[in-house]
Amino acid sequence: QVQLVESGGGLVQAGGSLRLSCSASGRTFSSAAMGWFRQAPGKEREFVALINWSGWQTAYTDSVKGRFTISRDNAKNTVSLQMNSLKHEDTAVYYCARGRTGWGTKAEADFDYWGKGTQVTVSS
Secondary structure (H helix, E strand, C coil): CCCEEEECCEEEECCCCEEEEEEECCCCHHHCCEEEEEECCCCCCEEEEEECCCCCCEEECHHHCCCEEEEEECCCCEEEEEECCCCHHHCEEEEEEEECCCCCCCCHHHEEEECCCEEEEEEC
């Protein structure tokens, strides 16, 4: 059984930064893509970023490109999301998810395990 636990959320002013972390249990972490998704109040959950199994390939939704950076440490079974220049519209619950394969896609259906989420609130 795989468990994902997010941390690092909180309240920050617009323009500020936060770093989210996701700690994963299970031996298959290093062979799976990892992703971050978010769900804002009243909206559907959306893709934010993904990283392939090795960390060499990443992808981002357009609205966070140049501001967010996803990274992973396979030795520590962790994936992180560095969020800079935060905007009010980044306010959401952020979820970590494990990909079904090593490469991953932006589709939720391609992720099989999910964390419970961490709240990020950006005040304007």
